[in-house]
Amino acid sequence: MTAWRAPRRVADCYSIADLRALARRRLPRAVFDFYDGGAEDERTLAANAQAYAQWRFAPRVLVDVAAASSACALLGAAAGMPAAIAPTGAAGFGCRNADLALATAAAKLGIPYTLSSSATTAIETIATRAPGRHWFQAYVLRNQDFFWQLIERAHHADYEALVITVDLPVGGKRERDFHNHFSIPFRFSARNMLDFASRPRWALDMLVRGMPVMENLRGLEAAATSATAIASSVGRSYDPSFDWARLAQVRDRWPRKLIVKGVSRGDDAQRLAKMGVDAIVVSNHGGRQLDGAVASLEALPEVLRGVAGRVPVLVDGGIRRGSDIARALALGAHGVLLGRATLYGAVAAGEEGAQRALGILHDELLRTMRLCGAPGVQHLTADLLRPAGEAAPPEQPACRERVPARHIEPAIS
Numbered sequence: 001m002t003a004w005r006a007p008r009r010v011a012d013c014y015s016i017a018d019l020r021a022l023a024r025r026r027l028p029r030a031v032f033d034f035y036d037g038g039a040e041d042e043r044t045l046a047a048n049a050q051a052y053a054q055w056r057f058a059p060r061v062l063v064d065v066a067a068a069s070s071a072c073a074l075l076g077a078a079a080g081m082p083a084a085i086a087p088t089g090a091a092g093f094g095c096r097n098a099d100l101a102l103a104t105a106a107a108k109l110g111i112p113y114t115l116s117s118s119a120t121t122a123i124e125t126i127a128t129r130a131p132g133r134h135w136f137q138a139y140v141l142r143n144q145d146f147f148w149q150l151i152e153r154a155h156h157a158d159y160e161a162l163v164i165t166v167d168l169p170v171g172g173k174r175e176r177d178f179h180n181h182f183s184i185p186f187r188f189s190a191r192n193m194l195d196f197a198s199r200p201r202w203a204l205d206m207l208v209r210g211m212p213v214m215e216n217l218r219g220l221e222a223a224a225t226s227a228t229a230i231a232s233s234v235g236r237s238y239d240p241s242f243d244w245a246r247l248a249q250v251r252d253r254w255p256r257k258l259i260v261k262g263v264s265r266g267d268d269a270q271r272l273a274k275m276g277v278d279a280i281v282v283s284n285h286g287g288r289q290l291d292g293a294v295a296s297l298e299a300l301p302e303v304l305r306g307v308a309g310r311v312p313v314l315v316d317g318g319i320r321r322g323s324d325i326a327r328a329l330a331l332g333a334h335g336v337l338l339g340r341a342t343l344y345g346a347v348a349a350g351e352e353g354a355q356r357a358l359g360i361l362h363d364e365l366l367r368t369m370r371l372c373g374a375p376g377v378q379h380l381t382a383d384l385l386r387p388a389g390e391a392a393p394p395e396q397p398a399c400r401e402r403v404p405a406r407h408i409e410p411a412i413s
């Protein structure tokens with residue numbers, strides 16, 4: 001539940017809903033809506049969250065949970081909890097240092113941070129200024145030389161994994177942005193000037209320090225030198241012809257971990273596992289692409305069956321509570337990506353907000369584990385869940401036990 005009055009300070013935020021309310025209070029409506037909104041009728045955006053509400057816990061009692069811990073191995077390395085920060089482009093338009101803030105907060109909790117190719121912070125800046133594990137997310141661009149250069153840069157900067165997002169052959173139709181006259185860079189109309197002016201602290205920062213630039217896409221088009229030219233070239237630069245053969249080239253050329261994000265079907269997952277990807281993210285881009293797409297949590301069992309334990313499966317979309325992370329793990333996910341949940345914190349209040357968001361989620365996850373009689377994440381299993389209104393647990397998922405041990409437990413101290 002949202003607090004009865006929107007909090008004014010990070011210290012007054014006790015839930016992700018509170019941080020969302022703080023972001024709404026601090027950002028112009030058009031900017032907030034850009035982060036918060038989804039495609040068309042926002043049915044998938046809503047369905048992602050509702051899917052979590054459909055599962056209730058049947059807690060185990062009389063279990064010693066005094067030393068409960070969420071520490072685990074995630075994609076072969078230690079993590080403070082089975083989660084990573086999802087790539088979110090353009091975060092710097094809400095708060096200038098949002099990318100670094102998220103990366104730093106992730107490192108403090110010991111979870112990977114994923115930098116979007118549409119971020120306003122350069123690949124190299126994250127690598128040198130933020131400690132911790134870094135993944136780089138690349139959209140597939142028509143300009144193949146540029147695409148490969150980005151990947152090369154991530155390799156040189158020692159990024160541990162490459163995330164290829166495959167649910168965006170074209171941009172989704174986000175109608176809140178149309179209504180708000182919102183675009184990146186900003187187009188100025190009478191309506192949005194008033195909107196921007198209503199948040200003087202934010203407006204002053206943009207005015208004095210200038211509009212952020214999508215640093216990694218500088219030079220995407222030879223003529224694109226200004227912020228305006230770069231940003232407007234991005235949308236039309238996605239390559240809708242990207243297919244299995246091209247993904248195989250990426251697999252051949254990228255020597256480290258390859259993660260494919262944006263999968264909803266078992267047959268696609270099966271083929272990806274066969275191709276030798278290192279992980280799959282069940283995702284519909286947080287409801288920002290195909291409206292009406294199946295909720296991620298609902299797609300998870302099919303994807304798990306498709307990979308049949310050969311590769312780890314992560315899931316994102318709609319996670320707003322630590323208990324949602326517990327539900328996703330109980331249903332067989334190896335981990336989750338955190339999208340808006342941490343983004344709200346970062347755009348509302350930079351590093352303080354990002355840390356608060358992660359602190360809330362981590363605390364809630366641990367609390368849920370203790371309350372469910374699960375001292376470690378490996379104890380979050382399907383028998384803990386009941387579909388709302390029913391007494392029986394769900395069918396056991398094609399679950400974590402079948403994945404090679406290095407991807408899962410035990411906890412790493």
Ligand SMILES: Cc1cc2nc3c(=O)[nH]c(=O)nc-3n(C[C@H](O)[C@H](O)[C@H](O)COP(=O)(O)O)c2cc1C
Nearest residue numbers: 035086087088089116165285286316317318339340
């Ligand atoms: C503002 C915003 C920007 C995003 N940018 C990217 C991006 O650059 N690359 C990408 O693969 N996904 C992007 N996503 C999708 C997220 O990585 C993630 O899949 C989604 O946010 C998960 O849903 P949730 O926000 O409900 O948790 C973006 C999402 C949001 C909200």
